[in-house]
Amino acid sequence: MMFSKYLPFFPDQASTIAWQVDALYLFLVAITIFFTGLVAAMVLTFSIKYRKEKNPIATQIEGSVPLEIMWSVIPLGIAMVxxxxxxxxxxxxxxxxxxxxxxxxxxKQWMWKVQHPSGPREINQLHIPVDQNVRLTMISQDVLHSFSIPEFRVKHEVLPGRYTQLWFNANKTGTYHLFCTQYCGTKHSGMIGEIIVMEPAMYQAWLSGGSGEGSLASNGEKLFTSLGCVxxxxxxxxxxxxxxxxAFGNxxxxxxxxxxxxDENYVRESILNPQAKIVAGFGPIMPTFTGxxxxxxxxxxxAYVKSLQAEKQTTTGAVAGSTTNPNPEPKQGKPTK
Ligand code: HEC
Ligand SMILES: [Cu+2]
Known part of the structure; x- marks a missing residue:
């Protein structure tokens, strides 16, 4: 199913979902072509067959129940499929x-800022390992944006004030386009970037070559202290x-x-608008941190509040120096070779 080979304008298929999207898309195209052809052929055939010289007087047809059932049930079936x-x-x-x-x-207008759990940050670039499920938690700090990777056939709105999520599993190494697909102001067309899909070992090397910043959760812990949450x-x-x-996830x-x-949105709201949802047994005394x-x-x-869940079970520090994944889940980075 490598259409990009025959259709130069067709984007590469570089994620596990890509061929599934293409299959549905091509099915729709095929149905459209089939019915367009059928209608055109009938118009042509009937206009010849029933032309005036052969049929000087038209015969009136007063409806047909089987015919009407047929042209209702068949389209319904196709639509349901x-x-x-x-x-x-x-x-x-x-x-x-x-x-x-x-x-x-x-x-934000007009760039994408990325934070990896173990610390590295990047702008207008996203480095990920091949053959691994990746979930993006996204938010806008100003207007509506949309995060789109055509080669992965995924796209999701990025909203101000609310986290949205997008996931994919890139199954082909390489560099792919990242577009903002929501008109977001003057330099919208410049809000582009690159998705760099790497072999897991290369990705690990890239991660460890990153800045000396601590992990997301450990930075969160510092804020938790400095803002007085603690x-x-x-x-x-x-x-x-x-x-x-x-608390997280429960x-x-x-x-x-x-x-x-x-969930993420609940924690975010608890910080910015604590009065919106008051936990049973507590008073509305938490100050807002808006602004x-x-x-x-x-x-x-x-990320810190999330990591506290892991802490409870493992009784280790906030994030036990984990590299890619703050969740205490089976290791995924290993390719099966
Ligand atoms: C003055 C004390 C106080 C401070 C300071 C405070 N909180 Fe709270 N927080 C509360 C109380 C009381 C509640 C429960 C009532 C409510 O939901 O507003 C709460 C609720 C929460 C919840 C929801 C908890 C749950 O179990 O559902 C989260 C998350 C939270 N706070 C995070 C923070 C963070 C992050 C900070 C620092 C930026 C912070 N809080 C600062 C008192 C405080
Ligand atoms: Cu945008």
Missing amino acids: IYVWAAILYFNMERAPKQAMEIYVVG TCHSGQSGARGPNLAG PVKLADGRTVVA QINEESLIQLV
Whole structure:
């Protein structure tokens, strides 16, 4: 299924989902061509067959039940095939696999800022290992953007004020285009970059060659102390705020009786707008940090709160010097060779 070989304008297929998107796309094109051809052929045939010299007087036809059933049921069937197929594909694209390397992306006019969990940051470039699930958690610090990698056949909106996610598994090393596909101002067309897919060993070498900055979670821990979060969230009994260890990813009971899951957006909201959802058993005493923390620092705080979960189970330090993945999940970086 290497269309790019025969169609020079067709992008390469460089992710596990790419051929699936292409298969559906080509099915739609094939159906369109088939029915366009069928209608054109019938128009032509009938206009010759029933031309005036042979059929001077037209015969009136007063409807036909079988015919009407046929032209309702067949299109319905085709539409349902497209619907079910596309829905399955959509779910595959939207639902990130549990085991995925996490990378954070901040979009702004007009660049992409990337933070790897172990520390390295980059701008308008994203280095990733081949054959590994990668999940991007993305946010915009200004207007709407959209993160698109045509060769991977993936694209997702990047919104201000809310994290969105995009996942892929690149299965071909190389350098691919990154585009912003949401018109976002004067230099929108310059909001482009490169996705560099590397062999795992090369990727590890690239990571360790990065800056000496600490991991995301350890930077988050520093902020947690410097911003005073730790005074209320000390984790000790009798503390003024809830213990955050193990909170991430689990349901939280709220004072108004609702239960929500503590995901990235919940943690972010808890920091910027603490009054929006009050944890049951606590008073609305947490101050807002709106205007004091930028998106990158928020990501570090979120990564730290996330890492506290691991800490609870392993009783090691915040992030045990892990290289690519702060989650205590089976190692993925090893290619099966
Ligand atoms: C003055 C004490 C205080 C400070 C300072 C404080 N918090 Fe809180 N925090 C609370 C209280 C009380 C709650 C529970 C009530 C609520 O939901 O607002 C809470 C709730 C939270 C929650 C939701 C917890 C859960 O179990 O669902 C998160 C996450 C959080 N805080 C993070 C932070 C971070 C990050 C900082 C520092 C930037 C911070 N807090 C600073 C008191 C504080
Ligand atoms: Cu943009």
